[in-house]
Structure formats: C-alpha cells, structure tokens
Amino acid sequence: MAAVSDSKPIIWMRPEKPARGPAPTHSRGQIAAVAIDIADSEGIEAASVRAIAKRLGTGAMTLYRYLPAKEDLYTVMIDEATGFEPQEPTGDLRADLTTLAHRRRQIFLRHPWLAPLLATRPIMGPNFMRGMERDLAVLAGCGLGMDETVDVLNLIHSWVGGAVQAELTERANADRSGVDRHAWRLRMEPYLKSLLATGEFPHLSRMVQVSEIGEADERFENGLAIILDGIEARFSTATGTNGARRPVGDTDGGPPATRRATVQRAARSSTTE
Amino acid sequence: MAAVSDSKPIIWMRPEKPARGPAPTHSRGQIAAVAIDIADSEGIEAASVRAIAKRLGTGAMTLYRYLPAKEDLYTVMIDEATGFEPQEPTGDLRADLTTLAHRRRQIFLRHPWLAPLLATRPIMGPNFMRGMERDLAVLAGCGLGMDETVDVLNLIHSWVGGAVQAELTERANADRSGVDRHAWRLRMEPYLKSLLATGEFPHLSRMVQVSEIGEADERFENGLAIILDGIEARFSTATGTNGARRPVGDTDGGPPATRRATVQRAARSSTTE
DNA sequence: CTAAAATTGCGTACACCGTACTCGGTCAGG
C-alpha cells in the first residue's frame, strides 16, 4: 500500500479533458471543493467517497474517473485549500515573517483538517509551489542568503504547524457542545483531582492554580516573538545588508551566555535514552 | 461520534482487575505494547483490532473487555510510547532545553506514528503528566517563573512536534525500498521539471541548484539553536538572575488583524516554591 | 455515413474496518 497511487503519472500531470471520449461532467477542482466543504464542516473523516458523490449527485465510482485513489483526493484538497495569496516583501524581515506566519496560521484555522494532512505527506501541488516561491522571494527581499532562507522558512513552517495543531486540538475539545462538553468535564475532573491529590505533581498543581491559560492568539504571538528574536539574533538583517551566516553553536555576545560548547556536547550525549 | 468513549469514567480510572469475576487473561499495557510493536514496524493503520487480537492469540472482541473503544487504545498507546525518563536540572537553561528537545525528538523518531496521534488529541495519561511535571521542574530549576515556563515549554513542544513530523514524512518517503522508490522518482521528476521549466519559479530553481538539503540532524540543530537564541534573548536567565520580561509586539509593519499581542500577564515571583 | 475506438457514468462486489449484541463458561461472595 503506497502513499500515492502506484505507477501512472502524478495527479498534476493528468490532463483534465480527455482526447477522445465524451466530456467529463465534473472536474478535479469541483470534487476537491465539495470535499473541502464537507471536511470543513463535518470533519475530514466525513469526506468519504460516497458522501462526496452523493453531494455531487453521481455514483461513488464516478469519482475514480477523476482521482485514481483517495490519496489523490487528499492531494488536490490540500493544494486547493492552501490556495495562493501574494505577499509583497517590505524588506523588513520581522514584519515579513510575521505576515507570513499569520497567513499560514489563518489558512490552517480555516481548514482544521489541513494541518494534520499537510504535515504527514510530501506535497508538491502547484499552489504549494507558488507559495514556496513567494516565500523565497519575500525572504530574498529581506537580504537573506539562500541557506539562511531555507533554515528560517523551515523553522517558521514547522513551528506554525505544530502550534496551530495544538491550538486546533484544544479548540476541538472546547467545541463539544452542551451536554457533551459537560459530560467530558464530569469524566475528566475526578481523574485529574485524584492525580494531583497524590502530591507527585507539585509544579503541575501550582501551574493549574497560578497560571491562566492564555488565549490562543496571545500564545501564538508570544511564540512567534521569541522565534523572531532568535532569528534576528542569529542573522544580521539590518535592511539589506547581506548577513553572513554564523555557525550554529556560536551565539552573539549579547546576553552573557555561559560555555556554549560544553553545553551542546552534554546535550548530545544525553539524547541516548 | 466522540473523540473519546462516551460516558463512563476515563480509561485511566478503570480498575485493571475486576472485583468479582474471573481474572483477565491480558492487560491494557500488554495490548498497548503489542499495538505499539505493530505500529512501529508496519504503520499505525496496520494496528487494527483484529491484527492485535491475532497476535495475542485471542478473538477480536476480547480486546473490548480492556479498552472500550479504539480511541482508548490510542490513548494508552500514546502514554505507553511516551514513557517517562527523568531529567536532572543543571540550572543552565540552554543545556536543559536542549536535552529536553532532543529527548522528545528521539521518542518521536522511535515511534513514527506518535507525533501525528499526539498532535491531534488532548492527552492526560499518567506518563504524560509525569513528563509535564518533570519539564516544569527542570525549567523551574533554571530560574524561570511559571508563566515564562509555560510559554517556553509550549514553544519547544510545538516546534519539536512540527519539525519531527516534517522529518518523518521526508524519511517515510525516502524509505520506499528499491523499485518503489525508483518508480516514484520517475513519476515525480517530469512534473517538477515541467514546473521549473515554466520560468515562474526562479527562486525555487536556484534553491534546487544552490542549496543542499542538509541532514535532518543538522536542520534540527539549526532550528533549535535559533529558538534557544530567542529564548535567551527574551528571558535573561544568565546565571540564575531573574530578569524582567520584554514586551512582545513593539515592531511595526505586521498585519492589521490579530496584532494585539502583548504579554500582559504580570510577572509572578517564582520564589514562592 | 457508418464502424471502431476511446472514454465516461456507475452498479455490483469484495475485503477490511470498528463495534453492538449475544451467549456459554468461570470465578467470588452470600
């Protein structure tokens, strides 16, 4: 069982219109749009082949004339939902990265199924490629070199993905309506109380009492700010100056951080179990 | 369709041993171990109820005496695979966070199914809670206050999750053995070539030529270094002095929406144990 | 204009999934 359909050209190279037979009634884009609609409102697992076909008023097997496998449906759904929005580079790295991160988060919030799907597949759809090209262009406009750009983009993408997934799970949990939600609390609370009552979790207990769980927006902003600080600290971005890349284990002389080399070696050796 | 089993106490509160009847032949832990074994070697979707039962030499429905729903199986699998490893705080924030991040990454790499599952559910298993407690303790040992700790932990967890998922997808793709892999390249390459040939992707083209895709280890290290720089830049933790927290959003040029972010939570003293 | 070829729509069927229901065997408490 392969992740993508076996043999045959990739889905993006298949011509939409046949050369000889009758004209197709539907299109990949249309099918994807319906699937996205269902997935957005009822969850990704509700976007079954039969359900999509029913909405389109056709038979289930018809869809396989357009998409050779369910995995290909996911592929086009992802690319369709990702869409493409242009972004003009302002030259200010921090501002541009902020815009970039926010746009990405908004897309993920709009399609709660998107982040998990995107995170577990290699995607190369045209929209995705256009987005990549745009991001590269934006960062190039900020004076970053190619390698720096790749690192920074990797970092932002990974973090936004992880952060929004956390946000979405929490939201999905909070969205349980009425009775359902109440029942969940009823089931969960005695367990948590019993755990904390053991006294084995002093820090956790204190956290529950002391620290308020901030809004998702605020937490995203906090995390982003820290990351941007790190990026600025590592790459000199003073509007246009092509910053030389500094080696990883070596930080600026800003905060008097103590012996970095030993720190890293120690950390490495501790990863084994 | 609820994410967790409806009504009834949470899985962790169910007693393993019955009060009255005959003793159970198996246990939740044993079932979870088998499921993890299957998922590690054949993928999570191979860990079906029937497959697990077959390995245990019992009927499929038997498992439902131990786990009321498949979702509960996932719950115990996650908690079991997460495990618990102690970590002594050294007091050096950078070193401790590095250790923490590396440990987390290693766990995710050991169980490729874990990151996606963990990212999409609220988890409160005992191992997870112990891990949380340990992380809080470690960061408290570095002189961070509760709110700072929560932010930092959030950031690290989100990023490690996102980064490792990206790494895993790439690895899964590279792991396709022999013919399969070759076939995939054969199908993919003409598409990519045709895309780049349009001339619409100058930056992407240059990236493909110029920039080598680094090893996963190296990329992880790079990302982590940047994040740690950010954390050190924001929270002055050098040699234990508890510093003031800088506000977040003092840059201009961000998108007009969602821009209200500031860390308005008052810094709380971390001295009161 | 007609016949062949290509292609679509789609019903049927199959294997697999999670799991509700059921029932007989087994053990502990009265």
Place this chain on the structure above:
DNA sequence: CCTGACCGAGTACGGTGTACGCAATTTTAG
C-alpha cells in the same frame, strides 16, 4: 451451594476504499 458478576469470543451490521465490468456516449477513421 447458588447467584451474580465478569471474561472470552462468535456472529453480524453498517461503514470504508476500490477492482471489475458493462452500457451509453462521443470522437475519429475509412
């Protein structure tokens, strides 16, 4: 002892993705 709780497990149901086959439709060749 008996009674009731509990375990193991077979059967069955509704769901999934999809392989196969066939009639209908359109395009092309002669």
